[in-house]
Amino acid sequence: MNNILNQIGIENYIFLSVLLFCIGVFGVLYRRNAIIVFMSIEIMLNAVNLLFVAFSTYHQDSEGQVFVFFSMAVAAAEVAVGLAILVSVFRNLGSIDIDNLKNLKG
Amino acid sequence: MQTLIAITALGVFCLIAEIFNLRKLLVPVTVVGLLAVLGLTLQLWSIDPALDTRYTSMIAVDGFASAFSTLFVLLTLFLVLMSDTFYQEHPTKFSDFVAIKIFLLAGAVAMVSFTNLSMFFLGIEVLSISLYVLAASKRLDIKSNEAGMKYFLMGSFASGIILFGICLIYGAMMSFDVTFIKEMSRSAELPIWFPIGIILVVIGMLFKIAAAPFHFWAPDVYEGSPALTTATMSTLAKVTAMATLFKLLSVMNADIDSKFQMVIVVVSILSMSIGNLMALRQDNVKRMLAFSGISHAGFMLMALLSISNAGSMLLYYAAAYALAGIAAFAVIVSVTGDGGNETTARFNGLGKTHPLLAAILTASLLSMAGIPIFSGFFAKFMLFSQTIQSGYLFLVIVGVINSIISVGYYFKLILAMYTKEAGEGKQAVPLVYTIVAVLSIAFNIIIGLYPALVTDLLG
Numbered sequence: 001m002n003n004i005l006n007q008i009g010i011e012n013y014i015f016l017s018v019l020l021f022c023i024g025v026f027g028v029l030y031r032r033n034a035i036i037v038f039m040s041i042e043i044m045l046n047a048v049n050l051l052f053v054a055f056s057t058y059h060q061d062s063e064g065q066v067f068v069f070f071s072m073a074v075a076a077a078e079v080a081v082g083l084a085i086l087v088s089v090f091r092n093l094g095s096i097d098i099d100n101l102k103n104l105k106g
Numbered sequence: 107m108q109t110l111i112a113i114t115a116l117g118v119f120c121l122i123a124e125i126f127n128l129r130k131l132l133v134p135v136t137v138v139g140l141l142a143v144l145g146l147t148l149q150l151w152s153i154d155p156a157l158d159t160r161y162t163s164m165i166a167v168d169g170f171a172s173a174f175s176t177l178f179v180l181l182t183l184f185l186v187l188m189s190d191t192f193y194q195e196h197p198t199k200f201s202d203f204v205a206i207k208i209f210l211l212a213g214a215v216a217m218v219s220f221t222n223l224s225m226f227f228l229g230i231e232v233l234s235i236s237l238y239v240l241a242a243s244k245r246l247d248i249k250s251n252e253a254g255m256k257y258f259l260m261g262s263f264a265s266g267i268i269l270f271g272i273c274l275i276y277g278a279m280m281s282f283d284v285t286f287i288k289e290m291s292r293s294a295e296l297p298i299w300f301p302i303g304i305i306l307v308v309i310g311m312l313f314k315i316a317a318a319p320f321h322f323w324a325p326d327v328y329e330g331s332p333a334l335t336t337a338t339m340s341t342l343a344k345v346t347a348m349a350t351l352f353k354l355l356s357v358m359n360a361d362i363d364s365k366f367q368m369v370i371v372v373v374s375i376l377s378m379s380i381g382n383l384m385a386l387r388q389d390n391v392k393r394m395l396a397f398s399g400i401s402h403a404g405f406m407l408m409a410l411l412s413i414s415n416a417g418s419m420l421l422y423y424a425a426a427y428a429l430a431g432i433a434a435f436a437v438i439v440s441v442t443g444d445g446g447n448e449t450t451a452r453f454n455g456l457g458k459t460h461p462l463l464a465a466i467l468t469a470s471l472l473s474m475a476g477i478p479i480f481s482g483f484f485a486k487f488m489l490f491s492q493t494i495q496s497g498y499l500f501l502v503i504v505g506v507i508n509s510i511i512s513v514g515y516y517f518k519l520i521l522a523m524y525t526k527e528a529g530e531g532k533q534a535v536p537l538v539y540t541i542v543a544v545l546s547i548a549f550n551i552i553i554g555l556y557p558a559l560v561t562d563l564l565g
């Protein structure tokens with residue numbers, strides 16, 4: 001495992017994760033469908049998980065992999081709450097386009 | 107540690123009480139429980155004032171953590187006291203709301219007593235997820251839905267950024283333990299990931315405290331959420347996030363370099379100015395207090411400039427701001443009830459119909475504006491003199507100008523209460539709101555008259 005990491009190099013893992021993270025960020029900023037925005041947030045969190053595991057192997061240290069479990073559990077809890085909010089928005093508005101959320105401004 | 111366990115047990119009790127149909131007992135028992143937690147925290151602290159107990163490198167209970175935990179428990183106590191009357195139309199969900207508030211407190215306590223970045227991350231997530239639920243808790247109200255959705259999207263976006271920052275710090279340091287990170291950050295040459303990681307975590311935390319370039323979600327969320335949730339967000343959550351950012355920076359890199367300090371100065375000036383100028387043209391009271399909260403975040407950020415000795419000043423400012431906020435929101439909740447019209451016009455003539463409530467709201471707004479005998483004045487005074495000592499005179503001048511601007515919109519509400527005629531007839535006000543308002547403004551004035559009570563706590 002460590003051998004493969006040496007051949008590829010930790011930098012490439014960082015580039016991959018940053019790329020995935022940016023895909024997630026741009027998804028949050030530019031997509032208007034709430035479900036796709038949720039998926040983009042998940043991509044952001046999973047990019048970080050990937051990097052955690054890569055660093056964990058790189059350092060020969062298991063703490064990073066344990067942290068991935070925390071962040072996965074937290075992401076699951078977050079999405080559960082988010083989807084619940086989404087359902088109640090859909091019931092009231094009949095749509096999940098976040099451009100329709102315009103009642104509050106000033 | 108005992109505090110955290112006791113709070114969590116109390117939260118679980120609230121959930122179990124629902125099963126056994128103990129709704130009537132819920133608030134009294136929770137209040138007694140919170141008082142017990144308060145006593146426990148103070149007692150553990152008073153046994154050994156220089157307390158620094160570590161629990162398997164996850165949590166350290168020291169003076170800073172104990173002092174802020176005490177403040178958080180006190181604020182939650184007020185919020186729980188108000189929730190009995192506030193949620194009386196939702197009897198079936200009532201115990202869930204109280205339990206969520208208690209779990210939120212557990213997250214807040216974890217956030218100020220962490221020594222490991224995983225505990226920090228879990229604490230901030232427990233706090234945020236509880237707040238997403240509370241913000242969207244009026245299920246049939248479109249505004250509350252929208253507030254919850256916006257808060258959720260912005261909050262989890264910020265959490266992703268914080269998580270990425272933690273990951274880069276881990277990659278650079280090989281550990282999540284902050285004491286280890288602090289030692290390492292002084293010694294060897296660091297990978298470039300470490301400063302990037304710190305910057306990402308700070309950006310995420312600025313999102314959570316709603317400081318200037320990252321504040322755009324706050325007014326919408328504060329306006330749409332139920333009034334009691336807005337009270338929670340603008341007092342407990344803001345103070346918690348600020349204390350956590352302070353602790354994070356002070357435990358991880360003891361001497362922040364001058365470029366980073368310039369960033370803090372710019373963010374602080376932007377928050378103060380944008381918050382105050384936007385608040386001038388607001389008519390909705392909750393929205394006005396949201397912008398006022400943004401400007402107070404700017405003031406509190408000044409504490410980061412003299413990070414080694416500003417802990418007690420931050421505590422004092424946080425206590426003054428949060429207690430005034432609780433008092434103001436207790437009056438707002440008792441006037442506007444659960445939703446409906448929240449414009450300034452609703453407060454017309456309150457000085458004649460409810461003199462006590464009007465006096466309390468006036469006092470709390472004057473405290474936020476920084477008028478003497480209320481603690482808000484001494485909080486600003488100490489923070490400003492500390493900032494001058496660290497050599498940021500320009501920042502203090504901007505701060506003073508902003509304090510003067512802020513008087514403008516606070517007085518708009520005060521004038522509405524005392525000079526305009528009441529439109530509607532006199533409405534009954536539940537006793538508990540008045541009690542909470544009186545208690546919290548009394549605490550505010552007491553620490554205003556004896557600032558040493560708070561400032562001596564953290565040496």
